[in-house]
Amino acid sequence: MILRRVARPLLATIFVTGGINALRQAEGHAKAAEPFLNTTLDKFGDVIPEQVPRDPVTLVRIDAAVKIGAGLAFAAGKAPRLAAGLLLGSLVPTTLATHSFWTIKDPGERQQQQIQFFKNASLAGGLLLAVSDTHGKPSAAWRARNAAKDVGRSAERLTRRGxxxxxxxxxRAQKKLPS
Incomplete structure (x- = not known):
């Protein structure tokens, strides 16, 4: 219990501060993300609903709001599995957009982006653990399987009783029938 209370805020800090930074410098972040967004929209634009904004600055602001909101919720332990899932969903495109080291020619810059990429991959691992953390309680899938078994046993008992x-x-009917 105490471990979660310490670990969650520590893990959330990078997302909250990153989200605040992205809100403050949305145009700069949008410029960095624009090549990735353009490539993604070219490949998947017909699949993405029209209601999803395509403006890079708007997308950066939405992403920042998700990072701040989900980061604070995660740090506070409010719906932590959902919050961790939202942070993970935000982390993946951010990482691909800003740390695509495989496209960089300069060895020094490539190495820096590779470090950032793997740092984010490590954060993703921590978030995956948080998404699957059931606080020591059985998972919903286990509870559903167990409930199904209980229903099956109850049905068998009712069938036997019937x-x-x-x-x-x-x-009784046999006894009452005239012979």
Missing amino acids: QKRANKLAK
């Missing part, structure tokens, strides 16, 4: 009752009634 068969016994039917047999008793049949015996």
Whole structure:
């Protein structure tokens, strides 16, 4: 319990501060993300609903709001699995947009972006653990399977009881019939 109370805010800090920074410098972040966004929209633009904004500055602001909101919720332990999932969903495109080291020719810059890429991959690993953390309670899937087994057992008991009752009634009916 204490571990989660310490670990969550530590993990959330990078997202909250990054989100605040992105809001303050949305145009600069949008400029950095624009090549990735253009490539993505060229490939998947027909699949993405029309309601999704295509303006890079708007997308950066939405991403920043998700990072701040989900980061604060995660740090506070409010819906932590959902918050971690939102942060993970925000982290992946951000990482691909801003740390695509494989496209960089300069060895020094390439190495810096590679470090940032793998740092974000490590954060993603931590978020995956948080998404799957059930606080020591059984997962929803386990509870559903267990409930299904309980329903099956109850149905079997009811069937056996019904068969016994039917047999008793049949015996009584046999006794009352004239021979």
